[in-house]
Structure formats: C-alpha cells, structure tokens
Amino acid sequence: MKFTDKISQHSSKPFFSFEFFPPRTDQGFSNLLARIKGLSALEPLAISVTWGAGGTTKQRSVELAGIVQSQYGVDTVLHLTCTNMERGMVDDVLRAAKKLGIQNIFALRGGMYPPHGSDHWIPADPRFVHAADLVAYIRSIPEYADYFCIGVAGYPEGHTEAEPGDDQIGRLKAKVDAGADYVVTQLFYDVNNFFVWLKEVRRRGISVPIIPGVMPIQTYASFIRLNKLCGTRVPPYVSSDLETIRHDDQKVKDYGVHLAMSIIRRLTANGEVCGIHLCTFNLEKSVRRVLGGLGWTNDAPPQTNDQAHRHLPPDVLVSAHEVARAMSTTPSQEPDPFSVQSTATASTAHKLTPGWDDFPNGRFGDPTSPAYGAYDMWDCGINLNEGIAQWGNPKSTTDLTSFFLSYLNSAISTTPFSPEPLNVETSTILPHLIRLTSGGLWTVGSQPAVDAAPSSDGVFGWGPRGGYVFQKSFVEFFCDRRTVEWIKERVNTHGKGLVSFYAGDGQNDFFSNAEEGRNAVTWGVFPDQEIVQSTIIERDSFAAWMEEAFGIWYQWALFYPPDSAERELLEKASEKLWLVSIIHHDYKNPESLWDFLFEGEGLPLH
Numbered sequence: 001m002k003f004t005d006k007i008s009q010h011s012s013k014p015f016f017s018f019e020f021f022p023p024r025t026d027q028g029f030s031n032l033l034a035r036i037k038g039l040s041a042l043e044p045l046a047i048s049v050t051w052g053a054g055g056t057t058k059q060r061s062v063e064l065a066g067i068v069q070s071q072y073g074v075d076t077v078l079h080l081t082c083t084n085m086e087r088g089m090v091d092d093v094l095r096a097a098k099k100l101g102i103q104n105i106f107a108l109r110g111g112m113y114p115p116h117g118s119d120h121w122i123p124a125d126p127r128f129v130h131a132a133d134l135v136a137y138i139r140s141i142p143e144y145a146d147y148f149c150i151g152v153a154g155y156p157e158g159h160t161e162a163e164p165g166d167d168q169i170g171r172l173k174a175k176v177d178a179g180a181d182y183v184v185t186q187l188f189y190d191v192n193n194f195f196v197w198l199k200e201v202r203r204r205g206i207s208v209p210i211i212p213g214v215m216p217i218q219t220y221a222s223f224i225r226l227n228k229l230c231g232t233r234v235p236p237y238v239s240s241d242l243e244t245i246r247h248d249d250q251k252v253k254d255y256g257v258h259l260a261m262s263i264i265r266r267l268t269a270n271g272e273v274c275g276i277h278l279c280t281f282n283l284e285k286s287v288r289r290v291l292g293g294l295g296w297t298n299d300a301p302p303q304t305n306d307q308a309h310r311h312l313p314p315d316v317l318v319s320a321h322e323v324a325r326a327m328s329t330t331p332s333q334e335p336d337p338f339s340v341q342s343t344a345t346a347s348t349a350h351k352l353t354p355g356w357d358d359f360p361n362g363r364f365g366d367p368t369s370p371a372y373g374a375y376d377m378w379d380c381g382i383n384l385n386e387g388i389a390q391w392g393n394p395k396s397t398t399d400l401t402s403f404f405l406s407y408l409n410s411a412i413s414t415t416p417f418s419p420e421p422l423n424v425e426t427s428t429i430l431p432h433l434i435r436l437t438s439g440g441l442w443t444v445g446s447q448p449a450v451d452a453a454p455s456s457d458g459v460f461g462w463g464p465r466g467g468y469v470f471q472k473s474f475v476e477f478f479c480d481r482r483t484v485e486w487i488k489e490r491v492n493t494h495g496k497g498l499v500s501f502y503a504g505d506g507q508n509d510f511f512s513n514a515e516e517g518r519n520a521v522t523w524g525v526f527p528d529q530e531i532v533q534s535t536i537i538e539r540d541s542f543a544a545w546m547e548e549a550f551g552i553w554y555q556w557a558l559f560y561p562p563d564s565a566e567r568e569l570l571e572k573a574s575e576k577l578w579l580v581s582i583i584h585h586d587y588k589n590p591e592s593l594w595d596f597l598f599e600g601e602g603l604p605l606h
Contacts, residue, residue, distance in 0.1 A: 001075050002149035003046050003104045004181045007209055007274060013296060014268045015045040015275035017077070017211070020282050022049070022060035024373035024544035029060060032370035033067060035284055040072045042288070042297050045275065047072075048106060050378060051079035056551060062093065066100040076102050077151060079378060081110025082128035082137075090128065090137070094144055106151040107134040107180065108378050132171075132178045139179035152176070153378060154183040154210065156197040157190070160231040169197075169204050182209040184277045186230055186377065189238055189259070191266045198272065212267050215279035216286040217256025220246040225419060230377050247462060257289045264294060282371040366518070367540040388559055390414060395565040397440065400573070404442040408434050416556045417444045417549065425459045429473070432594045436477055439605025444549070445476035445581070447522070447535075449590045455524060462534070467526035473593040474521055474537065474583040484511065484578050486604050490596070499596055502542040503580045506550035512539060521583055542581055550574050 007015065018039060023029050036047065049065040051057060061078065069076040078097050082090055097105065109131040128134055131152055139145050152175040158168055172183065183206075188194055198210060217223045220242055227234055238259065245251040267273045280287050292299030366372065390412050394400050406412045408430065413421045426433070429448045437443050448471065453460040455467035462469060484503045491499050491513055500514040522535035553574035560566035584593035597603050 001103065002181070003075060003077060003151065004149050004209065006045050006075060007182070010045060010275070014273065016291065016296065017046040017048060017275065017277045018044045018287065019048040019050065019277065019279045020064070021373065022052075022057045022064050023282065023370060024548070025367040025540045027368040027540070028370055028372035029064070031368060032064070032282055035282065035370045036068060037072055039280075039284060039287065040068075040074050042291060042299075044074060046075045046077050046104065048077040048277070049079060051081050051108070051110070058089070058093065062096050062100070065097070065102055069100055069102050075104060077104040077106050078102050079106045079108060080134065081108045081378075082125070082131070082134040083110050090125070090134070094138065094141075094148075098144070098147060103147060104149045104151065105138065106153075106184070106378075107131050107138070107175075108153060109134075110378070130171075130174075132175045135175055135178040135180050149181045150179060151182045151184055152180040154185045154201070156185050156188050156194045157231065157233050160229070169201055169206075172201065173204055173206055176206050176208055180208065182211065184211045185213045186232075187213050187215045187226070187279065188232060189235055189263065190233055191263055193233070194267070195272070209274060211275050211277045212273060213277045213279060214260055214264060214267075215281070216253075216260040216290055217242070218253055218281055218283060218286065219249050220252050222281070223252070223256075226377060228419065248464065253286060257286050257293070260286075260290045261293045264290070279377070366536055367538065367544065372541070373544065387416075391416065391556075391559075393560070393566050394569060396569065400442065400569070401437065401440055404437045405434065408437060408443070415444075416552050428459075428590075429594075432598075433475070435598070436475070436603070436605070439603065441477040441479045441483065441603065441605065443475060443477045444579075445474070447471055447474055449473040449584070449587045449592060451588045455526065463524045463532065464526050467524050469524045470522070470587055471535075472521040472583055472585055472587045473590070474581060475593065475597075476579065476581045478573070478577045478579055480576070481505075481578060483604060484580060487580060487582065488513075494596060494600075498585045498592070500583045500585070501580065502537070502539065503578055504543065504546045505576075505578045506553075506574050509578075510543070512542075514539065519583065537581060537583060546579050549579050550577075553577070 003017075020032065020036060023032055040047070047068050049061050049068065051061050065076045065078040068074055078093075080090070080093055094105075109129075127137060135150055135152065138148055138150060152172070154172055155168060159166075176183070185194070194212060201210065215226070223242065226232070241255060242252060245255065264276050267276065278287055278290070288297070288299045291297040392399070392403065394403055403412075404415070407415050407418065408422070410422060422430075425448060426446065429446060433443045433446060450460050450469060450471035452468040452470060455461045455463045455469055456465050457469070460469060460471070487501055487503065488511060491501055495513075500512075500519060502510075502512045502514060504510040516539060518533070518536050519538045520533040520536050522533070524532045524534065526532065551574075553570055557567045557570035557574070560570070582593065582597070584596060586592040589595075
C-alpha cells in the first residue's frame with residue numbers, strides 16, 4: 001500500500017515509522033530479521049530500508065525490503081540513490097521492487113556532488129544528477145508512474161553541501177514538483193527552528209506531508225559523529241548535559257530516550273505534524289522506551305530518578321519529570337561503531353556482552369549483531385570543497401605518505417578513513433605509527449596495550465566507575481604485497497603464538513593465521529557484572545571492513561577529474577594495495593607489538 005494512502009487513513013494518535021540499514025555480515029542480517037519481526041508488532045505505519053552510496057548495499061537492501069514486505073506484512077519504503085550508480089541499475093531496482101510488491105521509494109541523490117563551478121564529479125548516468133531527476137524519471141515511466149509512492153529528504157537546518165545563498169527550499173519544491181508525495185526530514189534537535197522552516201515550506205506552496213526524522217541518541221561518540229556528518233546544530237544545553245555523562249553509555253542512552261520523547265511531544269502537540277520517522281540504528285530498546293513513554297505502545301515508560309534530574313529549557317521542556325536527567329548505571333551491552341577512528345583507539349566509551357540490544361555495533365564489534373556496520377545518515381557526507389581543501393591533491397605515493405603523516409602530526413583533522421581527529425591515547429604509540437607511515441605503510445587504525453587501567457582513567461577508561469579495562473595492541477595499515485609476505489614469514493618465525501594477523505586486497509585475496517571465532521582486543525571488568533568485551537577483531541568483521549576500506553579509496557578518487565593524476569593514483573590504490581591488521585596478545589607489555597615489527601630484521605619499510 002502507498003505510504004501516503006496509509007497516512008490519509010490514519011486518524012488517531014500520531015503514526016510512526018522505523019528505519020533500518022542492512023548489516024554488513026550474513027549473521028548480522030539474519031539476526032536483524034528477528035529484531036524487525038519483533039518491532040513490527042508495534043504496528044509502525046511503514047519500515048524504511050536504507051541504500052548504500054552508489055548501490056553498495058543494493059543486494060542486501062532489496063532483499064531486506066522484500067522480506068519485510070512479504071513476510072512481516074509491513075509496508076516497506078526502499079531507499080534508492082541515483083548518482084554514481086551504474087547505468088541501468090535504477091531500472092533493475094525499480095523492476096525488482098515492483099516484483100516484490102514494494103510500492104514506496106525514498107528517492108535520494110546520494111554519492112558525490114561537484115563543488116560549485118567545478119566539473120570534477122561526473123555522474124555515472126547523466127540522467128541522474130539530483131534527487132529531483134530520479135523522482136521525475138520514475139514518474140516518466142508508464143509502468144511506475146502511478147505505482148510508486150515517492151518520498152524525498154528535507155533539511156530544516158540546511159544540507160551540509162549547500163553554499164551561501166542556495167535556495168534549499170526551492171530545491172525541495174523542485175523534488176515535489178517532479179512528483180514526490182511526501183518529505184522526511186534529516187535529524188534535528190531544535191524544534192523551534194523546525195517550525196520556522198515548516199512555515200516557510202508551506203508558504204512556498206509545498207503541501208505534501210512533512211515527517212520529522214528523530215534519532216534517539218545511543219552513544220556519545222555516535223552523537224558527535226552523526227552531528228558532524230549531517231551538520232546538525234546542537235543546542236548548548238544538550239552538549240553540556242552529554243559532556244558530563246559522556247563516558248557512561250547507559251546514561252547517554254537514557255538521556256537520548258528522554259530527549260527524543262520531549263522533542264516528539266513538542267512536534268506533535270499542535271497537530272501540524274501527523275507522524276514521526278524513527279531512525280533506529282538497528283537497535284530496539286530505545287525505540288520501545290520512547291514509544292512506550294509517549295503512550296503510543298503498550299511498552300512500559302522509561303524509569304527516571306527525580307533526585308538527579310536537570311531541566312530542559314522551556315522551548316523543549318514538556319514536563320520536568322518526563323525529561324529527568326537521572327540515568328541508571330545498568331551495564332552497557334554494545335559498542336559504538338565510531339569510537340575507533342583511524343589511529344584513534346578502540347577503548348573510548350563502549351562496551352559489549354553477547355546481548356545486542358543496547359548500543360551501536362560497528363566494525364570492531366560483534367559481527368553477528370543486527371547492528372553490525374557503520375551507519376551514515378542518507379545524503380550526508382564530506383563536502384567536496386572541504387575535502388579537497390583538507391586532503392589536497394595527491395599525485396604520487398610520496399604525496400600519500402605526506403598526507404597520512406599530516407594526520408598523525410595533527411596538521412589535518414580528518415582523512416577519508418578517519419572522520420575525527422586523533423584520540424588522545426594515540427600519543428602513547430605515535431612514534432611507532434609515524435615510523436610505519438614514513439616507511440610507506442599508511443596506518444588507519446591502532447590502539448596501545450593496556451593492563452588493568454582504572455575505568456575512571458582519563459585516557460584509557462570507559463564504562464562504570466570502579467572497574468578495570470584491558471587492551472591488546474593492534475595496528476592496521478595499507479601496504480604492498482611484499483610487506484604481506486614479510487608479515488606471514490615473521491609471524492611464523494617470531495610470533496611465538498602471540499600474534500594474529502588478517503590481510504586482504506581489493507581483489508578478494510585473503511591471508512590470516514587466526515582461528516575462526518571471537519578475538520576480543522578490549523575488555524573491562526566491572527563490579528557485579530560479567531566481563532564486558534567491547535572490541536572484537538575477527539574474520540567476518542575484518543572482511544566487511546576491508547570491503548568498505550577499498551571502497552573508500554574508490555570514492556575518494558571521484559573527488560578529482562577523470563584522467564587526472566589524483567584519480568589514477570587513488571583508483572590504483574584501491575586495486576593494488578593490501579589492508580593488514582596485526583594484533584599482539586601480550587597486553588602486559590606495551591612494546592610487544594612494536595618489538596615484533598621492528599626488532600632485528602624489521603619491516604621492509606620504504
């Protein structure tokens with residue numbers, strides 16, 4: 001059934017819809033199906049399935065949407081991006097969606113976007129440069145024109161790539177004029193600003209349903225990461241509140257539940273908003289707690305502690321009691337996918353036990369989790385102008401070495417592989433990383449060894465106070481095949497059974513000496529609970545990250561003109577390099593990994 005038809009028939013309390021992304025592993029995908037089945041019982045008006053840039057999740061997205069539509073009886077909205085898609089892929093997806101009975105498409109531009117006045121980015125299909133082009137294309141095909149209900153994205157706080165003076169509401173109107181039936185907004189926290197934007201949208205003649213997107217905060221690191229990615233403006237009181245609890249994931253999660261409830265109550269109070277779109281992060285508990293607290297489901301409302309509460313400002317506050325800031329100290333259960341950034345470490349504010357339902361689970365978490373895989377909000381990313389300004393114009397491997405060294409030396413704050421500055425604990429191993437990178441082994445992930453640091457430690461600590469945290473040292477880098485062969489031999493002759501490695505290239509060649517199963521490299525011991533494993537590196541997770549990493553090289557290449565030295569260099573890197581992850585299991589010796597790599601006839605550095 002078309003989503004807008006369901007909206008028109010929904011006349012009771014405000015409706016809600018859910019959004020999920022396809023996990024990167026088969027086990028995660030299978031386990032997500034069980035989660036979606038459970039959440040479907042809450043009777044969402046629809047379930048959205050996201051789409052990776054350039055069709056990177058095409059197969060899994062279509063498969064997941066088809067299962068939700070056919071087996072769970074929930075109307076599904078399949079996201080679809082059009083830029084950097086191979087010619088004919090859009091037609092293939094539309095054909096498959098109709099065959100599966102899916103009547104709803106969420107049309108996005110996706111992919112790369114050229115700087116103003118530049119022709120560096122060229123679409124794979126010249127028919128698709130903007131989301132409006134995709135909407136118009138669907139409407140132009142007789143068999144799809146009336147079959148699909150089409151949604152598009154709105155940006156109350158502006159798109160991250162917008163230039164000063166851009167008529168962004170005019171862009172939204174172009175999508176609606178092309179045939180879009182409804183709008184879902186990017187996430188936001190400033191409710192007043194949303195209503196100002198909504199008023200202007202209506203004044204400009206856009207009359208289709210506008211559905212606010214709300215994402216309950218799950219962890220501090222993912223909050224920072226997504227806000228930076230989406231350009232979201234964060235009210236000072238939210239930043240201040242979260243800063244005081246940033247190292248306790250459960251308190252951050254509880255805060256996110258209450259903040260989401262307050263925002264939704266305000267949005268739906270006067271009848272201008274008919275429903276809410278909830279971005280779930282493939283997680284369940286926060287969604288259930290938010291909807292239960294609103295009284296929209298039979299789930300119990302979240303508990304609060306009045307002795308510790310603080311008050312939201314009047315423009316957001318609905319009830320001081322409802323948005324109390326008292327947070328429980330229930331142990332966290334899932335790690336944050338954004339806590340390990342390049343040579344930043346893996347030990348910041350995240351935790352894991354075999355349960356799945358509490359926290360985001362990225363490439364360093366449990367690959368069997370339904371939440372496994374990095375999640376990025378749709379149509380957001382690095383502005384090409386900003387990216388090129390910071391990352392420059394590498395034309396040789398020497399330039400790339402200088403580029404990665406610039407990040408290690410904090411001359412630049414991001415790389416395509418690392419959206420955040422270096423973590424503070426990286427300073428304890430920085431000379432080793434500089435030595436590797438100077439020799440042409442470009443580091444993109446690492447952490448130092450830690451033996452029983454207090455969980456309250458300002459550098460290494462995480463989790464509830466009164467515990468102790470541990471880390472095995474590991475390092476990830478890009479290198480050539482010769483280095484991989486050296487590592488294989490070195491592990492055999494000097495590893496002493498204490499070194500595990502994974503290595504793979506963009507052509508699906510793979511080597512490892514590690515046995516199948518979990519390989520926890522960060523864990524914590526806390527009072528009155530089981531040992532918490534927060535960081536896991538194993539075959540499936542490495543394979544998923546490897547695929548993503550080589551895709552990043554290719555996407556970075558698209559920043560530059562065809563036939564340019566920069567594009568040729570980066571495309572060659574995506575085809576010829578190897579990604580290596582090396583773990584040393586002697587966590588009591590902080591130099592164990594580095595001694596293994598450098599002592600005697602050490603790594604063949606350039």
